[in-house]
Amino acid sequence: xxxxxxxxxxxxxxxxxxxxxxxxxxxxxxxxxxxxxxxxxxxxxxxxxxxxxxxxxxxxxxxxxxxxxxxxxxxxxxxxxxxxxxxxxxxxxxxxxxxxxxxxxxxxxxxxxxxxxxxxxxxxxxxxxxxxxxxxxxxxxxxxxxxxxxxxxxxxxxxxxxxxxxxxxxxxxxxxxxxxxxxxxxxxxxxxxxxxxxxxxxxxxxxxxxxxxxxxxxx
Numbered sequence: 552x553x554x555x556x557x558x559x560x561x562x563x564x565x566x567x568x569x570x571x572x573x574x575x576x577x578x579x580x581x582x583x584x585x586x587x588x589x590x591x592x593x594x595x596x597x598x599x600x601x602x603x604x605x606x607x608x609x610x611x612x613x614x615x616x617x618x619x620x621x622x623x624x625x626x627x628x629x630x631x632x633x634x635x636x637x638x639x640x641x642x643x644x645x646x647x648x649x650x651x652x653x654x655x656x657x658x659x660x661x662x663x664x665x666x667x668x669x670x671x672x673x674x675x676x677x678x679x680x681x682x683x684x685x686x687x688x689x690x691x692x693x694x695x696x697x698x699x700x701x702x703x704x705x706x707x708x709x710x711x712x713x714x715x716x717x718x719x720x721x722x723x724x725x726x727x728x729x730x731x732x733x734x735x736x737x738x739x740x741x742x743x744x745x746x747x748x749x750x751x752x753x754x755x756x757x758x759x760x761x762x763x764x765x766x767x768x769x770x
Contacts (some may be wrong), residue, residue, distance in 0.1 A: 570660075572693045573649040584608060587711070587726075588649065589690050594662060595625050595643065596688060596695060598711060600727035605735040607727050610697060610709045611638070612688075621645040628684075629699035631706040631729065638703070654692025657716055659743070663687045663750060666767035679767060687766060689714065694723060710734075710757075719743065721752065731757070 573588040582601060589596045589612075596612030611630040613685040623643045630638055665685035667676035682702035688695050695711030712726035721743040728734045734757045741754030750766040 570656075570690060571651055572653045572691050573645070574652045575648040575650060578604040584612075588687050589693060589695060590623075591662070591688075595623050596697070597643065597733060598695065599707070602726075605727070605732040606734060607709075607729040609621060609669055610695070610729070611641070612697065613640075615643075625638070628701050629706055630704065631709065633704050633706065652693075654713070654754060656691055656753070657689070657714075658745075659689050659716065659721070659750060660691065662769040663689065664765035665764065666749060669753075669763040669765065674765065676765070679769075682766065683753070686769065716743075725757070731740050 570591045573590065575586050577584045579584060583603065584599050585602050587598045587600075593614055595615050596610065596672065598610040599608035600606060601608070609630075609632040609692045611627050613625050613627040613629070615625040617623050621644060624640070625643055626640050628639065630636070632638070650701070658716070663686065664679050665677060665687075666679060667674055669675075677693045681697075683700045685696060685698045688697075692713055692715065693711065694714045695709060695710040697706065698707035700707075708730050710725060710728040710730070712724045712725045714721065716722070719742055721741045722743075723739045725734050727740070737757055739754065739757060741752050743753070748768045750768075752764040752766055753762070755761055
């Protein structure tokens with residue numbers, strides 16, 4: 552019994568160590584580029600953007616294999632730069648330039664799929680197994696949503712930043728947005744309720760349009 556208990560503790564901390572948010576910088580033609588990495592125990596997203604001009608550059612992410620805590624063999628589900636680089640996979644190596652920027656863990660942390668909407672006529676659900684997906688990845692105080700197609704590799708948009716929870720309110724601050732960089736810096740407040748595997752998300756979009764979404768935890 553003692554050995555089982557030790558194994559559980561070790562497994563917990565191993566998963567916890569992988570679930571981190573990192574940041575590092577590079578330079579291209581005199582432009583300083585911010586790289587943000589969202590990394591949990593099986594999924595990795597890298598996003599590149601500029602903080603001065605609020606320019607979105609690219610995002611790519613997917614499930615990974617790793618036999619080393621610093622080397623990640625990622626099979627992309629999406630790559631916003633696919634038309635230019637044709638990359639469907641990449642080995643990403645963590646080095647000393649990666650700074651851990653993780654904040655406190657929050658109850659909503661996880662990978663969520665857009666599962667439907669609440670309408671005047673009740674809930675309208677999506678098929679979560681279809682190739683066209685919208686996923687929101689919440690991790691240690693940061694979020695990123697991405698719309699993509701796993702079959703065609705079509706990228707439809709992404710946005711992300713930091714988030715916090717205050718009682719029944721979920722609050723996002725936008726750091727990058729592929730569709731409209733004028734929204735960077737905006738704070739959005741939503742009402743949220745968790746029911747089983749679902750997260751009900753109600754408020755107004757960055758365009759000011761009302762919505763009531765249902766997000767379902769990705770298994």
